[in-house]
Every structure is written in structure tokens, then in C-alpha cells.
Amino acid sequence: MSDGGAPTPEKGKLALYWAASCGGCEIAVLGIDDKVLKVAEAFDIVLWPCVMDGKVRDIEKMPDKSIDLCLFNGAIRTSEQEYMAQLLRRKSKVLVAFGSCAAEGCIPALANMNTREEIFQTAYHDTPSTDNPDGVRPQIETEVPEGTLHLPLFYDTVKTLGQSVEVDYYLPGCPPEPDRIWDALVAILTGQLPAPGSVIGATTTVCDTCPRTRNEKKIKEFKRTWEIIPDPDTCLLEQGVVCCGIATRAGCGALCPTVGSPCIGCYGPNEGVVDFGARMMTALASVIDSQDPDEIDRIIQEGIPDPIGSFYRFGLANSLLRRKALAHNGDGRVAEPA
Amino acid sequence: MSESAFEPKIVGFLCNWCSYRAADLAGTARMKYEPNIRIIRVMCSGRVDPTFVLKALSLGADGVMLAGCHPGECHYIEQNYKTIRRFKMLKHTLRALGIEEERVRLQWASAGEGALLASAINEMVDQVRELGPLYWPGNWADNEGSQDAIQALPREHAEAMEVPA
């Protein structure tokens, strides 16, 4: 560290890293306001690319497990991000998947509905704003007179942090609410932590904190948000709006439904759930008010035109199937069974 | 794997009251059917969480069959209507993920319909055999060349350190 002076021996070391994500998590850290000073009291920050200069090689040189806490936000989209995840895992005592991208893939992982080839085709060729007459594409290796330049490998499938390395704790949210961040930091600092591998958060869902009145549910028609001016006091789902609050872990304080906007599921699934989308699918389907297969089909097709966007907006990478089928997976099995 | 050697693995979820008894009946009547299905007993087709289907596919199953009492005939009165709804919803999502129709099937079979269940299993096995392996884990296991690229990085960093600032 160049600016903090010599670290006092009792101070811990903190690293924050940013992989495939929007940067919102970085800002969310600042959302804890003046409590950030308490963080500074407790830790020396050894890596925080967003805020201060630092070199990866400095981290590489550190002994293993010499970082006390690493808050890692962002999903794993490239080989460089995976390398950093592995590096920080090795150097950190506690690695936290910070925010939805690291925890479950989030918006970057919606790219799993496409292949690398499709993404490159769009990004480097098809978009109207692209001017690329030579059809240049990023290469992993480029020879220049000075030597070989490297770019990270762009993966076909976005992964979560947990799918790349072992994660100690997960802090969900897009981004995590400042209060929850502080709660987690307090828990980490005081050592009052749940079992490794678990999520630091509530064990119930958004409905628990939602002020709207809930009744028995029967849905004849799903509505998109622009099709309805919802009644301010009744459960949005009962009004036909696909609200993910039923399945989404509490922690946000039901910010969206409180102001009439349905929950989109950024806090991820509740404790113990393996597939967020499955919970939404089964819950919504269960309360469709029809016994006629054709009508049920119609209600679903018309009401939920984009099931992945509706049910896996934040969790596609972390879902059981993780992505859309790759065309080339069909014939050749990747691994032979034993 | 050569095409002729491919034998699909199909997981079946059968309700205790109708379809599992149909499987019993198919057995008692010595009706031969394809050995590719492996059956899990649930009390009602209404117990079949979409997660089960996704889990089976993610584990590498080539297809999943849900079987229950005919609509209107459920031993729990009307729970299989919920199965229809969830099945339709799940298929909607599976379609979006590029999974072929034939791989996930809902089959009604009452306790007396052993032959129907057996022929449905045969039909499904044939269909899935024709589609070929699904082997879903293969979809995310192939970020090809990632290990090389990852391992190149520390080398590069080490080299970079040699360069005077």
C-alpha cells in the first residue's frame, strides 16, 4: 500500500474486486456512508481497482491466506476474471461473493441465452453503430513488433463466482442494500458467521416485508407492467402482475412492490432453493385459474412471453441448466459416463 | 459415442396411486418395455416440482417423464390439474432453453393402463433415442482453452515484472 502507511499489525487486510458487473456494487459499498470510516479503521485495503491503484503482481507476491476479507463482485465471463477469482481465493481467508453477479450471474449471465459467436457477431458486426469494415475481432493473441499481446479468453458461458472457486459467503442483491452490507461486515468482523458456503441474509422472501395486502391467489391472466395501473394496497401478483417477491430472498425491504413496481428477483432465491426460476414457475402455474389445458397454454404464452427474462433475470448462470442449449452439444458427449 | 450404441437415460416420476400402479400392472402382466426408464415414486404428480425435472436434466438425463392419474381422476381430487399447469409453464421455459419437446413428457396412466404406460415409455425412448444424447452438463463444461488462457496470465505478469518501470 502506498498511501496508507505501514499497516498496524492488528489491522486486517481487505480486497475488493470487480469482475463482470456494472459497477453498481462498488457504489453500493459507499452507500454505507460514514460507516466506511469504520471499515477503514478495521482494515487496510490492499486491492480496490475501482478506487485506488494497485498491481495484481503485488497480490501474487503476497503469501496465501494473507488477505482477511475479499469482497468479489461480478460474474466470470473471461479467463482473466477466472484467474483473479482463483488468485483472490488463494490469497484470502474469507471470500465473499458480493452482489448478484458474483452470487448468481445476474444480467451478464443472460448472455448465456446466446453463444460467444452470436455475441461477437452482434457486438463487432451487426449493431448499427459498428463501423468495422475489416471485420476485426478481438484475438487472444496478437503479434506486434514488440512481442505477443494477450487478451483474455471470452467464455461461451458466464459462470458465477461459486462455479469457479469455493466461496465462503454470499451477499445477494443487485446491488446489496447498504444496510445488509453493513450487517454482513459486522457479522464478519465479530465472527458471528453462518456455516461457510451460506448466504448472509434473511431466510424468508420479499412478501414478508411487503406492505401490500395478500389474499388467496387465483390468476386468470398475467399482465405486463404497462398493461395495468395496479391498486396501491393489494398484492401485485393477485392483480396479475408477475411479481417475483414470493420467491425472492428478503433484504431489500420490498422497495419495488412498495412503489407499485413488481419485484424482479434481484436478491435471488430463498435459503435452500436450488433453482429460482423453478420456484417462480411452479408457484405461478399453481395458481392459474383454469383446468383447461388450452386455456392454461394461452394464459402462459400470452402472459409470459419471455420466461427466461421473467424467471431467470438474475439467476440464469446459477440455475440448474445455466444456459440455453449449445447447438454442438447434441451429438458429442463431453464426458463419457464411467 | 456411435449412434447405435446410444441408450437414453430417462427419469420417470410416477404418482403412487395411478401411474406407479400402472407400472406394477405392466410388470404383473409381463409386458416388455424398454429398460431405459428409471422410476421415482411420488405420492402425486402434484409433488413433481419443476426443479426435479431441471435437476434430472442437469444431472445428465436424456429425458424426463411425468406420469399421473388422468385429469379428473386424481386420488387427491384435483392436484393433477396443478401438474398440467406446471408442466405447461415448465415446457414454455424449456422451449426457450432449446430443449426438444419430446424430452419432457406428461403422460396420464390410470392404475389399469399398464399397457398404455409401457407403450408410452417405448414411444418416448424411441423418440429420445432418435434425438440423441442431451447430456446437459456438456453445455457449460466447454469454455474451451480457458485453462491455457488462465495459466498464461501469471507467466505474463512475471514477465512484465522484468520490464523496468
Add this chain to the structure above:
Amino acid sequence: MTEKVGVYICHCGTNIAGPVDVEEVARWAKENLDGVVLARDYRFMCSSLGQELIQEDIKNEGLTRVVVAACSPHLHEKTFRTACSKIGLNPYLTQMASIREQVSWVTEDRAAATHKAKMMVAGAVRRVQLQEELQPTEVPVNPNTLVVGGGIAGIQAALELADAGHKVFMVEREPSIGGHMAQFDKTFPTLDCAACILTPKMSDVGLHENIELLSYAEVDSLSGFVGNFDVRVRKKARYIDEDACTGCGICIEKCPKKVVDEVFEAGLGYRKAVYRPFPQAIPKFPVIDRDTCIYFERGTCKACEKFCPTEAIDFEQTDTYLDLNVGNVIMATGYDLFDCGKIPQYGYGRLANVFTSLEFERLCNAAGPTEGHILLRDGVTEPQSVGIIHCVGSRDKQHHAYCSAVCCMSALKFGHLVMEKTGAEVYSFYIDMRPLHKNYEEFYDRLLQEGMHFIRGRVAEVTDAARLPGEDGKLIIQAEDTLIGKQRRIPVDMVILLGALQPRFDAKETGLKFGVSAGLDGWFTERHPKLDPVATMTDGVFIAGTCQGPKDIPDSVAQGAAAAARVQGMISKGTVLIEPIVATIEEARCSGCRICNTLCPFNAIEYLEDKAVSYINPALCKGCGTCVAACPAQAISGAHFTNDQIFAEMEGLLYDVIGSNGATVKSPQPALEPA
């Protein structure tokens, strides 16, 4: 895994050991499956020696989990559970793999069969290690019983219980008990007069100190669970004060309004607006029919009130509700007759002299509209020839595929009555004669002797369009006589249609109310078609008589008595064990979203307003798991069918796809090269 699993592979003689290499399966399981401490194969696991083998191993080897790969769990799950519990292992820590029904009997290739058996054993082994000890709960049984429906089945059930000293509430929709049997004239094959054998039983019910008869009443709602049901009964307004009425019948005599009696007289006779369906009605109190009473129509008349000697008429009466507590319920809600007008080619409703079986019963009945004279619709002419058509709406894929069971015998009975009373020629058009109970075949033989004509063939049509000499003014029955292979046209004066027995028009609704499921054809479903014919899926709710399926009087009576015996068993035991395979909601995880609230047809799920969470009443839960699968927060778990148990079973079943570690294939994690 710390569990010690014992695996037992049954040979079932050669049933399994023939097509499956059982030794190989046992060897493989022992070598490859985590947690398996021993794996044995044995000739007959279900034999007492087989069971002892397991018990010895539990005792000596300290097994904590048992897997038996044998026949279907529907056959021997109970056997092995009991064997284990006898030696102190909780019965829910056993698991079966159905390698007979699902493998050896259905698989041709031995290698494939052996492989599939291994996978199924792997599934059971992985699952059983996650299974948990479960204990059934014990609840007391209220000794009172509700009998719904006062036909012969309900009457029998009520009397059996009441005679044994138990309190019975009988709810009957019509003004009198008696059901369809009270409408009949004679009963086959003995030709006993129906009224003569029924009315004593009816009055027994009316007078019995242990029976509280609630006639002209319907069950409004049923809640609670086996041993402890809460019933709400709606007593429809009779407009007669039952305490004051003596049943003298003057009101009926004086009532000026005559209407067609669609129920008791099957539309063939008339009754007054204030009426008793028939003279021997139990209870004796009449009912004022609000829909046809002149007073309710126009506000004047009140003739009944003027003449009633005890001032029992009360036009101000309203429906009242009664709350009862009972331990068990017997449903004997009966059947409806098929609407014969749905087969228009048989002419019912178009051709005057086409009658239904129920109409004919009334025609024949001495207390009926013609005082027992068999007459054509003009009310004067005796028929000289009568055609009886079987299977009208039964054994007909357009209507009901099933056989209505009673029509063949009714036809014989009708034939006999017609010949006896009128001397007319009788032609029966049947598909198959099915006189299949005691003395029935003999009765058929008797009718053959008596000269009834039997024509084997489905009737094409009944028409008044005469074509041949002798057909003018007659009803012509056209049918193919399949025994002689010819079309026949039989001109007759009267046609009797033996309409199908079909479920009550509101059976579905009733089933929902009582938590009883129905088959596709609408009859209530018994718990087991052979071994548990009067119990239903809802513990404490039994079915008897024709609500379960078409049957004749002896069968209905037998079922009524059987249901009563089952109830008595429950009462004498005093308590019931509630199956522990139920769903529970973990309060801390429930957010009270209320998705599950509408999903339970047994009303086991309630929403606790104060805690803002949902709650499952374990006594009402039947363990189907639908709510478990629906909960978006995964706050509900289903005992013995948890997600983890099912995932584990799946991983075992896919052992050959995912290998022994059970983990989904991940991209390999190479060790990092140090910088």
C-alpha cells in the same frame, strides 16, 4: 455418510433371479455404493426367514438403514417396515427398489435388466440415507357418526351403528328417507314388495333413540379430520312446525294446487304443493313446496293453514343451520337415472308410450299413479306387447361406458310383472344377460320358461313410422338380432328404457365438500378397488351404495353394513393414528405470500392472520406434496418425500451418468501454477 446401509436383493424364486443376475447386483452394490456395509441376495425376502435375516443384521451389524430390492412397494413395503420396526428400527428408514415389476418382469435383455436393477438399488441406497425417523400421531375419535343419504345403504349403515349403541345423524335431502328403493314396486329376484321390506327399516330409523334424522336437509360444509369432523347442516324451511305437526295430512287434502311430481313419481304422477312424497314417509311431516305454493306465488290461499288442527303451518319459517361434531362420515348419496331423452332415437319424450324404468316402477306400484295397473300414457289402455330395451346410456361410449349392473335383472322383473298383470308379450333387447348373483340366473331361467322373448342386439331405433302390416299405431323397435343375424322390427304398444345409473348431478361438488375423489365416470373412488372398497382417500369418510358405482339392493345393503363396521372399528379403538407423511411449513421461511392457500382440496392449509404465515394442519394433510412443490420460498417440506431425498434417489438412478460422487460434472479445477 455415517449411515450403515444393508442391501437385500430378493430372488423371488426365479421371478427376479431369472432375468437379473442378483449376485452381481449385490456384489456391485457392496463394492460401489457409499454407505453400504453389507449386501445380500436371498431366495424370498418376504418370507419369515428373509425378514429374520434383516432383523439379525440390524441387531448384529448395527444397520441404520435398510434397502430391499424386490417387488413393488405396494406389495411388501409394509412387510419390511414392520419387520424393521419390530427390532427397533424406525419403519421409515427402509426403502424398496421395485426390481421385479419394473425390471425382471418387463425387461428382455439380462444385461440390461441387471444394469437397471443396479441403478435402482443405487437410487434406493442414496435415498435411504437421507430418510428420517417419522412417528404417527394419535388423536381421539368422536363416537358420533354422520350418514349422508337416507336410501337403503344409508339406512342400513345408520341402523347398524345405532343398534350398536352409537349416535348417528342422518341427513337426507328429500322430505322423506327411503331413496330409490321406496319408489320401486317389487325387488328381484324374490319379487318381495319393496315397500314391505323397506318401510319397517324406515320407521326403525325414525323411531331409533340413537338416530337423529335430519330430513329435507343438506350438508353445507365439512371441516376437521378423521375422528374430529365439524359438520354444518342446512335444514331447509319446511314451513311446517315439526313439533306441532301430527302428520294427519289434512293440509295435503285441502291444498288446491296440484303439480307433477318429478321426484318420487318420476314425473308420472301428481302431488300437491304441500306434500309428503308417499304415505309411509319418514318423517311423517309434510313439506310446503315454495316454488309451487299459491301463497308464495300470489300471497293468498293459506288453505292449509286454515284447516290445520294444530296450527303447525308456519309460512315465516326460514332455513336453519345445525353444527354437529362427528368422528366419521358415511356417504350414501345414491345415483341419478340417465336422462333417456339424450338418446332421441329411442323416442323418450317424443313418443308417448316410451317409459323409463323408474316411470315403469311407479306404473307398477300399487301406490303409484295408476294404482298398480300397467297402462299406456292415455291412462286407460293396457298394453298387449311391451319392449324392454337394456343398456340405455350404459355400455355406450357416447354416454357411459360402464355396465349399470341392475338393468338385466330389472328387465326380468319387469317382464314378469307385465306378463303377470297384463298377459302381454314381452320382448327384451339385450347386449349380454348378466344375472350374476345368487338366484339371479335361476330367475332368468324362470322368465325364459314364462315365455318372455329375448332378442340379443342393440336397438337401432324406436319409431312410430309404420312400414309393414301390423305396424300401424304401434311403436316399432328396430334391432339386429345378432343370434340369427337378421334385422328385426318388433311392433309393441309400450317401450321401457332401462336407463343407466349415473352419478348424482352434484356428485362432483359433493365429493369436493367431503374430500372424496371421483373417477372419470363420476362415481366416488374407494381407497382400494378390491381390498378397501368402502373407505376413501380421506380418513374417516366412507362410501356405501350406488354413490360408489352401480349396484343393486343387496350390494348396497352389504356396503352400508360394511361401512358401519369400519366406523364401529374406529369407535371401539377410540383413537386413530395419523400418517406422518405430511407437509409442514417452516414458519421462519414462510413469508405469508399465500400461494399455497388455494391448493389444498382437503383444506389443510390455513392462513394465520396474526403471524402472517400459512399453516398446515397435519391431521387434514394427505401428503400429496402439491403445496411442497408449489411453495416459492421453499418453506414447505414434505415428510418422506423431501427434495433432498428425491434428488439423492435421482443421483443414484443416474449413477451410470454421473459416477459415484453424485456431483454434477464440473469443469476441472487445475491447481494454479505459482507465479
Add this chain to the structure above:
Amino acid sequence: MRYGYYPGCSLTGTARPYEVSTKAIAGPLGLTFEEVEDWNCCGATEYMSLNKTAAYALVARNLALAAGEDKPKDLVAPCSLCYLNLRKTNHYMAKYKSLGKMTNQALAAGGLHYTPGSLNVRHLIDVIVNDVGYEALGARVTRPLTGLRVAPYYGCLLVRPDLNGGSFDDTEYPTHLDRLMETLGAEVVDFPLKTHCCGGHMTQISAETAYELIRRLLHNAAEYRADLLVTLCPMCQFNLDAYQTQVNRHLGTDFHLPILYFTQMIGLAMGMEPKALAIGQEIVSAASVLRKIGTAVEVEEAPQTRRKRDDKSLPMPRIREG
């Protein structure tokens, strides 16, 4: 309402009046018929029993020609034979995949293809009673057929076979034509032989048999004092009309029962001139019975069915609706 229209051979020949009257009423009822271009024979009743493959291909050609994105989805056939053949082919091609495949192979030779189920094959009367509806039809009646006793004759092919619930009325005892005639104001006879055989092509094979079948129908209608029979099938109309004289001569009867198409009756009730409906082209002239409408014919009041004191008769069963 747009419909594909398959007239079939009869309507261009012996059943001209059917086509003329159909076209006459179509406009006022808001029906637009688009005739299938280059249609061919449906194979009638015989071809199916001679060579199934060829027969199905023959019918399917018409379906292929009638189907298309820009074409109406409903294909209307006024002739019961054509209707049955088209309907059957549409149904069986879907039900029996091999048949569908084979038929399409045959069609492919002519560069055609038909996806079974892409058309709804419908009979003209189905369209009129269900799409136009009794109510709308009743509203257009300006000259009610009051006083005419009409025997509705459906023939055997209209509602049979059921083809998995595909019939639009009861397969044994249909009633829509009855109700249609009532809507037009006619007095409808409950004609028991309404779906019995008209003889079909037996007139060509065994005239005796055909005469007897025709006699039964005429006899029964006469028994019921019908003024005329109303049909919806060219074959029925032709047999009953054209052979009536022969039946009379052969069997010594004396029937004079005009046979008209239901479309002609609708036209009359809507106030159209008989000539515009090709009435007068029938062999057994309808002129005399039709005098009943429009002229001041006394309608007999039906006697009140009040129950007399000494009347011992039993009530008739109530017929439940639906």
C-alpha cells in the same frame, strides 16, 4: 364472414336450384363464398370403396387447393356427400399418419400439399344455423312460412359418422333443421325417418330397393300430414323428387310431396320471389303448397291441453333443454 366454397358436381347439374338459392340468400345473410379454383369431383360414395388411396388423393386435391394463408379457413360444402368426403379426408389424414403421408405423396405429383386440419370443413347448414344464427335469421323473416307443414329431412350423411365428436349435431336424431324451419315460421313435423336412407345410388343398382326406401319416407311424411319435405342434400332431393312418379306408378301409391332445399325455404321466408330461388324447377311441383304462404290461410288454433277432469292420461315427460 368469408368462406371457401366447394359446390361439387351436383350443384352444377341436377341440384342447380340448390346453388341458385344458396347464392341468392348468401348476400343478404352476410356470407361471402369464394369458390375453390379448379376443384374436382369428390368421388361420391363409390370411389372410396374401390380405391382408397386414389379416392383420398382425389378429395385431398380439393383441400389442398382450398387451403392457403390468404384463403378462408372454413371450407363450405352444401352437398352432404361432398361434405362427408372432405371432412373424412381431413380427419383421417391427421389421424392416420401413413394415410396422410401417402396422400400427400400423390398430391406432390401435382405440386400440391395439404396439412390435415388446416381447414375446417363445414356443411352449409352448419354455417347458417351456427354462424348466422337462428336469431339473426329470424330477424330477416318477412314472409313467415306460417301454415306450411314441413317434414325436415336430413338424410344419412350429414351428421354421421361422428369422427371423434366432430359432428355439429346429434348423430342419431339431429334437430337443427327442425329449429331452422320453426324459425322461418313453418309448422314442423317430428319426422321419425329424418335420418333414414333415401336410397342413394340404389336407384341405379336395384331400383326395387330404392323405390321401397323412398316410399317409406314419403309414406311417413304423408302420414304426418306434411305439405312438403325440406332437404339439405342433392342426392336426397333428387331421389325423392325425381323418382316420386316412378314410386307411385310402381307401388300403386299416390304421393304428391314436393321436395325443396332449406335454402329455398329461407329465401321464401326472406320474401324473395320463388323464381329467384329456382322454385319451379322441381319435378313434383311445389306451386300448390306454396300458395299457403302469404295468402290468408286460416291457421287452426291448437287445442288447449288443459287437463279434463275425467282425463286419466299420464303426463308426458318433460324434455330437458340441451
